[in-house]
Amino acid sequence: MLVNWLLENWLELSGVLTTILGIWLTTRRNILCWPITLVSDLVYLAVFYQARLYSDSLLQIFFIGFTLYGWWYWHRGLAAEGSIRIHPLPRRQLLLIPATAALGLLWGLLMLRLHAALPFLDAQLMFFSLLASWWQARKNTINWPLWILVNLIYIGEYLYKGLALTSILYAGLALLAVLGWRDWRHAETAGG
8 A cells, every 4th residue: 555655656755855954954055955945946847847847847947047057056055154144135026915916817818828727826836935945045044934924834735635735745844934033033143
């Protein structure tokens, strides 16, 4: 029974394990988070495509780009500063929030025409995940509260689509995001 389950769910399980490790390393500001996250991005590209969550599939392609950018950006900062230093969010970047919502709405209309599952919810989650990824790659602490919100909503979406392991993963990711927020806020106030 367990062997059959593992054989049927090995791809999703490998995505869960690499995602947990990658996010945990990110909360610790460890640069190894990026290659681990790259593996997770590739695995979940396949998982979400199989579930017809096309916006989430496309999101993984964007995540691959953000992962490569974040890896480069963090490496550059590590070489220049000797550590992964947190940076405050420039206030003008708060304008990205309504712009992100508008893009999600437009994308949802396209996904509706493609008969995607949960087109508007999936589209909004995709665009807000991109925003959180951008802020994370730029080492802005605000990425963590946004990840908390997005991950909590994803739990329901994945339960609805029958991706139980992934919904459990996203509950764990919400908890890791709380830890990341706490740790990065501490680092930010300590000047590191």
